[in-house]
Amino acid sequence: MIKTAFVAVGDELLKGKMDTNSTYLYAKLKNYGIPISLKIIVGDNKKNLVDVIRYLEGRVGLVVVSGGLGPTLDDITRFAAAEAVGVKLCENKEVLANLERRFAEYGKIMPDSNKVQALIPETATLFDNPIGTAPGFLLTFKETKFFFFPGVPSEFKIMVDRYFLPIIADYSQERVHELQVVFAAVAESFLADKLADFANHLEENEKIGIYPSPGIVKVILEARSQKRLAKLKETLEKVFENLPVSYNGASLEEVIGDLLRNRSETLAGAESCTGGMVGEMITSVPGSSDYFLGSAVTYSNEAKVRLLGVTRDALTKFGAVSKEVVVEMAIGAKKIYASDHAFAISGIAGPGGSTPEKPVGLVHFALATDSQVIHKSARFPGERDSVRKQAAIFAMELLRRYLLRVDYPLIVSDGG
């Protein structure tokens, strides 16, 4: 049987509104080593909710249901709960008195529509709502416990803390410990191959997941004790050494920041096709002014000449997306910002601007340092947004690998 499921009730959650209650519940349950194994969103539709409650009975131990306990016509949760389980709804005198007192406190008379909130399934255990009008309740349906809480996030949170968490202590297993390993400019399939053997040696309740996004792949490892996690981390470190950006979930821009700060070195850059994305990412880290001087976004050829001193000769002969120009850009950026390191990016993000020799996704990179200028080029799959994101990350990863002397080849992800 599945341990825990979450059900949210509300049309708005089917229309793009984000449900934050399950995120809260997940964060709380994680501390007890209990995952949420299933999440279901139902509209304000009694029949569908009845059906979902019956589906979950016997399949799940604990179900938390959020929302649909308000006073309006579309609040169908109490009716669905009673119908699914086959019990009556009874008006609870105490709840009714509480409701009336609540309204009186604000100098108001309770509208008749609110009376419905005093209807509770007859076999339910009542949960008082300390900050709102909708009480919650626990309804046991054969083998499954259903916790019904109001959907307003502040009320949901307080009621989960007060009524749900104390009960789940009984269900708690050993705590789950998690390790996040972040990779940049690697292929998902490369990691999968590298990890296949490692994954075979995991114990029964340990898990490994691979989560790619443009330019970045996260590997998340779960174990039941800190000690065991430390051991697994050691094994991973033997496999990957300093290839990962971090073994603790830190982002590439944070890691670069720490590296530069520790070395008291500064960074600047020159961006064409990324249009400022690298600068934006690096400065998303508070305190980045300690090491980041700026980035000359030179989208036009003329700007490359005027700001960075790129030669018209190189632009004419090789074009803006070329080794020659991107090297001149990096050297120019290092000079005008007087930085220790300077990156440069020039590429074809698409959809327009490609030629047979220079297809969409082709990007040239340079990194100018005090001793040398490194050049790389890559062709990224995917659409404009994805190409730009991958290029921005590639440029930052090129710097990180240079600073740490990581000698794996930079790889373009296969996913895009």
Place this chain on the structure above:
Amino acid sequence: MIKTAFVAVGDELLKGKMDTNSTYLYAKLKNYGIPISLKIIVGDNKKNLVDVIRYLEGRVGLVVVSGGLGPTLDDITRFAAAEAVGVKLCENKEVLANLERRFAEYGKIMPDSNKVQALIPETATLFDNPIGTAPGFLLTFKETKFFFFPGVPSEFKIMVDRYFLPIIADYSQERVHELQVVFAAVAESFLADKLADFANHLEENEKIGIYPSPGIVKVILEARSQKRLAKLKETLEKVFENLPVSYNGASLEEVIGDLLRNRSETLAGAESCTGGMVGEMITSVPGSSDYFLGSAVTYSNEAKVRLLGVTRDALTKFGAVSKEVVVEMAIGAKKIYASDHAFAISGIAGPGGSTPEKPVGLVHFALATDSQVIHKSARFPGERDSVRKQAAIFAMELLRRYLLRVDYPLIVSDGG
């Protein structure tokens, strides 16, 4: 029977990661008057997914399943699909050849782990993936059609558009027509007040929604006919004139692009606290090289002096976040890029760097044109990310209002 359900597969979606695919699907289906009636999130757990597929069979007409089609061990969707329906998985030669060709194009040999992506349930209809390695497929299970698509958002979108939407035309009811009115640098409460009277005159199945995000507020209007929508739009235009960025959902960066292109004018800028965000946003529009020259990200004071010619005197006397410095930045940017217009932004994004006189959220703006330099300042609520986003939008909106001579005051949103 329920018309449409959505299933997302992935542990990360049970752990607080937002699922954006269902939002995309909802927006598309809305145009056909088809709601999503049920949304289920399953982890990377074959047994649970098999169970959910069997639950949905006979209850729902069309099910869209997103995710779990990758090459790694935790990608269980194809196995669950075949098992639930009771069919075999067969290696599809064509898919295998496509995969190998894809890798070869990027000069790589396909890792063995990717072979699993060629396994397709034997009765399924195959959907080629134009931008990624995971193909999708349609599997009919008695009365229910299951569409399986990759979970990577860019791939999901393209495959929904190409393979799912043509089929749902058959299921379409009366079409819903939608108008998106985009506002920048306005307060949500100002719009709510302005729209209160308008909302009272809507007909029964017409709807208006106000959706704020940092710096931007979208007003979405729904009606049942184009004619009626046109009439409602006319009324809105009388209320708001040229205050909205667009009456057709176009983004601020797109609208600015069209304005500049039509006038054959160019734009450049200088960014401090936004770190390149404005450049990144403007260049997210394909073809922006027609009017955008670049943006000098000058995060350090020294860079402001070296690149933009900001005077040390102004920096010492007034500080980097001041009217005097931001005006010099804009004039400097206009000069070095030789642009028709140049914006400049300097502010305190936080959490550090504030003083009693210059609190977190304070941002100065300037816009230099051929005839004048405009200065504004604002204090934005919220955290670092939100302050930066609001500042980037404010700078672009300042330009739009200048170009169109919009004479509403620029307002900082109340939400943050």
